[in-house]
Amino acid sequence: MTVRVHSDAFDPGAEVNAFTAAADGAGAVVSFSGLVRDVAGGLQAMEIEHYPGMTEKALAEIRDAAVRRWRLTGALIVHRHGVLAPGEVIMMVATAARHRRDAFEAAEFLMDYLKSRAPFWKKERTDAGAAWVAARDDDEDALSRW
Amino acid sequence: MTVRVHSDAFDPGAEVNAFTAAADGAGAVVSFSGLVRDVAGGLQAMEIEHYPGMTEKALAEIRDAAVRRWRLTGALIVHRHGVLAPGEVIMMVATAARHRRDAFEAAEFLMDYLKSRAPFWKKERTDAGAAWVAARDDDEDALSRW
């Protein structure tokens, strides 16, 4: 039930394999990765700022909420901060459970809460300058599902 | 948009990484792996029988239905047949999309249809003998979501 926040790149495939090997008795493993996407074209870099201390606390609370709500044999959150290039992996979550519905729901729950409740902010650097990414209303709305 | 059926073991982490690298423009990648789970204890092996020809056709139809319904930049289904040991990975699906909701929903859809519409049958070998795994009513019920 690990939470990690760091600037170093990580290998999502290796994370999924290690997570799967450790998720004792699981029949289902779900993973999600979020990538730096060049929406408008011309993206040079994505800067991710965070709130050291609160970030780790908020992610641990989100993970604990998922563990209370679903029958999980494992849960993982990894999130980078710092400067990332287009196509790089920003973050991932993984969940393991006996049954697939638990693993899928818990992974979506982790993502929905992480998006709106963990203190990260994205800034896009393009040829035209830099701009903070605006929060999406539908990310806040997603929480009403749970 | 690949579908593969074979008896060889595969590396889900390597599959996720290759899939992610190829999923052009994706912001979200979801993967699911199904593992051989020793439910009652004493499981020696899981035998997976399938219907060569129909299997590939059924999986391609399920993938095509997902591609029509969600905005995906990638979809992958890999399923093993033959004799597997407890803890081995039986199958995986992966989906890539711009937005996470599409990737999650499409992955759950692939799994729900694969469970009830693709011609695979599981037999468990234990100390006490061998028995075919019964289909679960809730797997059939899961299709009513879509």
Added chain:
Amino acid sequence: MQVLYFAWVRERIGLPREQVQTEAATVAELVEELRGREERYAAAFADLSALRVALDQELAEFTDPLDGVREVAFFPPMTGG
């Protein structure tokens, strides 16, 4: 036509596939013919609610016609994934 059996249907009948000459117009009529052959067929086809059928590798209904069909497969509900 080719008739294929999978999982416990295959085990009960003792064959993975066989060539069958039939005038049956529907899957249900074919099942009636097979049931009449031998006890192992009667046992395999005892409860149709526990069986599924595919015609030329597409899931079908027991009421479906067999015109032009080359391959019929009988099996229990699927348990992949």
Added chain:
Amino acid sequence: MQVLYFAWVRERIGLPREQVQTEAATVAELVEELRGREERYAAAFADLSALRVALDQELAEFTDPLDGVREVAFFPPMTGG
């Protein structure tokens, strides 16, 4: 108390954090004091609906009291993931 600023709040105010001496009883009163300091604070706190606040690293409301709080952070809605 320590007051922290993140993302464009940090950029508008020009500081990541500062020590603030205040008698403000609530977050809203603290915001009023900060707004009165200089134009850059007034600009950062112009629209509270675009801001979030955390007290001792827990999300909070602008109406919440500041008794015993050591660290207040102001920032825009989060955009992680």
